[in-house]
Amino acid sequence: MKRTPHLLAIQSHVVFGHAGNSAAVFPMQRVGVNVWPLNTVQFSNHTQYGQWTGEVLAPEQIPALVEGIAAIGELGHCDAVLSGYLGSAAQGRAILTGVARIKAANPKALYLCDPVMGHPEKGCIVAPEVSEFLLEEAAAVADLMCPNQLELDSFSGRKAQSLLDCLAMARALLARGPKAVLVKHLAYPGKPDDSFEMLLVTADGSWHLRRPLLAFPRQPVGVGDLTSGLFLARILLGDSLVAALEFTAAAVHEVLLETQACTSYELELVRAQDRIAHPRVRFEAVPISL
Ligand SMILES: Nc1ncnc2c1ncn2[C@@H]1O[C@H](COP(=O)(O)OP(=O)(O)O)[C@@H](O)[C@H]1O
Numbered sequence: 001m002k003r004t005p006h007l008l009a010i011q012s013h014v015v016f017g018h019a020g021n022s023a024a025v026f027p028m029q030r031v032g033v034n035v036w037p038l039n040t041v042q043f044s045n046h047t048q049y050g051q052w053t054g055e056v057l058a059p060e061q062i063p064a065l066v067e068g069i070a071a072i073g074e075l076g077h078c079d080a081v082l083s084g085y086l087g088s089a090a091q092g093r094a095i096l097t098g099v100a101r102i103k104a105a106n107p108k109a110l111y112l113c114d115p116v117m118g119h120p121e122k123g124c125i126v127a128p129e130v131s132e133f134l135l136e137e138a139a140a141v142a143d144l145m146c147p148n149q150l151e152l153d154s155f156s157g158r159k160a161q162s163l164l165d166c167l168a169m170a171r172a173l174l175a176r177g178p179k180a181v182l183v184k185h186l187a188y189p190g191k192p193d194d195s196f197e198m199l200l201v202t203a204d205g206s207w208h209l210r211r212p213l214l215a216f217p218r219q220p221v222g223v224g225d226l227t228s229g230l231f232l233a234r235i236l237l238g239d240s241l242v243a244a245l246e247f248t249a250a251a252v253h254e255v256l257l258e259t260q261a262c263t264s265y266e267l268e269l270v271r272a273q274d275r276i277a278h279p280r281v282r283f284e285a286v287p288i289s290l
């Protein structure tokens, strides 16, 4: 029987609703991965509500919790680490310490870094030290990086002018160390208004994927976290990078369809669970040839 993969997920937790681990853990479990959630913050709700209560985890707790798992002899079973929203660069460095410990216990373990930088237009942006940390330190260690356009632009220090420009920017990030860069959400002048696009870049090639853009009165939150979580989960389950991208795009689209049908602001993950495991839609990742 095939072994169930184990994944350490280090990101935020919200008591109500879905963002960070609260968006990613259940879908990753639903597709067949054992998830070890390590919550970097525990907030009442996601920050796009404009108000919340709760606490940030002290950075030193991250390596301490990893060490606790090592002490019971389980760390070598960790197949991957996922990291998302960082409260500070110190928290980021604590995650890298944990990643180094896990890679020592299991050299095959993968590290996916979602370089979450927030949305300036929604009043949420990370400190410059965090984006610097992500580019200068995390990129060198990460096996996979999943920026959105805003994060890719921030790494490049400019706004993308075309799809080819996005490709060049993703390649520049790839050159810093990751084996693959997944741009979860493209934005560039000339992009068709009715499409939601993603880009995967590896040393072997580049793939572009389009899915329909759905209308929401308020953009749901947690979509990026759901995307990076499912992408890593499918890779652990044996998918190629391209197959993982296609599965993820389909499963996320199913969640958004369910959410739209319910006129819900929060992602309808529980209602969409069978559609996550077995998406009915399919989107093809098309190789970009240059
Ligand atoms: N098919 C879609 N139609 C409309 N909006 C979408 C669709 N897919 C994702 N979104 C929205 O697009 C944004 C995705 O943002 P993105 O930049 O990928 O990541 P993040 O969720 O990390 O901000 C979110 O606001 C999400 O709600």
Ligand SMILES: Cc1ncc(COP(=O)(O)O)c(C=O)c1O
Residues within 6 Å of the ligand: 012, 013, 014, 019, 020, 043, 045, 046, 047, 048, 085, 116, 124, 220, 221, 222, 223, 224, 225, 226
């Ligand atoms: C607590 C928390 N974690 C994570 C996120 C990231 O969510 P997304 O996947 O939409 O980038 C947010 C966004 O507001 C948040 O408030």
Ligand SMILES: [Mg+2]
Residues within 6 Å of the ligand: 116, 117, 148, 224, 225
């Ligand atoms: Mg995000």
